[in-house]
Amino acid sequence: MEAKLVQKLQYPTWVDLDKFQRKRSGSVRFSRRMKEEKRVQVFISAHMQPSITSNRNRSVASEVSCTFKSFPASILEPGGFHAPLDEALILKNKSQEIEQYLDGRCIYLVGMMGSGKTTVGKVLSGVLGYSFFDCDTLIEQAVGGTTVAEIFKLYGEGFFRDKETEVLRKLSIMHRLVVSTGGGAVTRPINWKYMHKGISVFLDVPLEALAQRIAAVGTNSRPLLHHESGDAYTKAFKRLSSLWEERSGAYENANARVCLENIAAKHGHRDVSALTPATIAIEALEQIERFLKEEGEMPF
Ligand SMILES: Nc1ncnc2c1ncn2[C@@H]1O[C@H](COP(=O)(O)OP(=O)(O)O)[C@@H](O)[C@H]1O
Ligand SMILES: O=C(O)C1=C[C@@H](OP(=O)(O)O)[C@@H](O)[C@H](O)C1
Incomplete structure (x- = not known):
């Protein structure tokens, strides 16, 4: 399931799949702090919760949050513009x-x-x-x-x-x-x-x-x-x-x-x-x- 999700959500290449934690509930958690050239610190966390609607059809609710020092909401928050x-x-x-x-x-x-x-x-x-x-x-x-x-x-x-x-x-x-x-x-x-x-x-x-x-x-x-x-x-x-x-x-x-x-x-x-x-x-x-x-x- 992880591989499929990663492909669908197009995570950047620095996302390490080993850092995903599978929970008993079936949900998957990921978090990581990213440092780039000391000037930028980004913290990303993702929480994916599978919901089973029938035996055949599984859907996954995902919640991804990303914070960066003083980043404007319009870039990173749901409903805003996503770059x-x-x-x-x-x-x-x-x-x-x-x-x-x-x-x-x-x-x-x-x-x-x-x-x-x-x-x-x-x-x-x-x-x-x-x-x-x-x-x-x-x-x-x-x-x-x-x-x-x-x-x-x-x-x-x-x-x-x-x-x-x-x-x-x-x-x-x-x-x-x-x-x-x-x-x-x-x-x-x-x-x-x-x-x-x-x-x-x-x-x-x-x-x-x-x-x-x-x-x-x-x-x-x-x-x-x-x-x-x-x-x-x-x-x-x-x-x-x-x-x-x-x-x-x-x-x-x-x-x-x-x-x-x-x-x-x-x-x-x-x-x-x-x-x-x-x-x-x-x-x-x-x-x-x-x-x-x-x-x-x-x-x-
Ligand atoms: N880079 C873009 N690529 C595709 N569609 C765009 C782009 N920028 C704006 N649009 C779309 O074009 C339409 C006009 O954009 P808008 O920003 O309202 O232009 P203006 O304010 O100059 O009249 C909107 O429907 C908008 O979503
Ligand atoms: O080109 C124009 O003369 C006009 C452009 C419109 O604004 P947008 O450029 O935001 O569409 C609006 O001011 C009016 O319809 C006239």
Whole structure:
């Protein structure tokens, strides 16, 4: 049973099967303290409890806990985002390296709809110990809980953009935030005045991948995609292409660029869909570090 479980749960190679203790109840316990280069101490424990539902079908309930000095819950706890342990360690180390040079400045994620600003932003805020804010959510709250789609329908895009600018103005006087901006926030120069109080990071994702992601979740919450005809992918791709024509230049104002095609090439993947939010967040931290070094704010 152990071998099957280990294979299923994909334990890293340093897990020594001899350290598993089989209990009388049939459950299996494992615990181990891991030290790596003295800088990292991780304690992992696993408890697997078989439950017999019939003579033929056995299922196993497993509980794995992993603790690491000051690790954020979002990385390791159930329900949060799960990065593989090695990626989680890289994220933590890299964020610790750059944190003091950020000096509390906010990180603004910019990029097209569906580029992963919210998903990657939550990973970044977790490892940096920053708070996470989503501009669209703040706008919805400011308009009495009205959804973005309803705001567009009831009051028009101009009204939405004014609220967006107002939200960015308020955020710009705060510190230690990761902010996921709306895809169109880059189009107003005044918004850049606010975002440049912090460090802006452009998530550059190919249009095909954006359209696939959006088609998978539907276009309901993204009113700018409602007007095209065709299936969800075609609709999203057509509209994203025209928005990209209008906006691509504006994204270049960002301080750092995270290009998913470059990351995929670096990791030997053909397709950006193989890239996890953790891998993308690591690249974001590296690009922020590069920016800080180029600006002379962090030593090489
Ligand atoms: N690296 C990724 N790989 C696959 N799907 C992703 C990735 N990042 C985000 N997604 C998915 O794409 C959709 C849009 O992501 P989201 O973070 O909401 O983007 P944004 O905030 O830029 O609009 C969500 O369904 C999300 O789960
Ligand atoms: O690209 C845009 O103009 C928009 C993107 C949306 O945010 P996401 O980028 O989070 O989807 C939201 O602000 C609104 O639907 C307009």
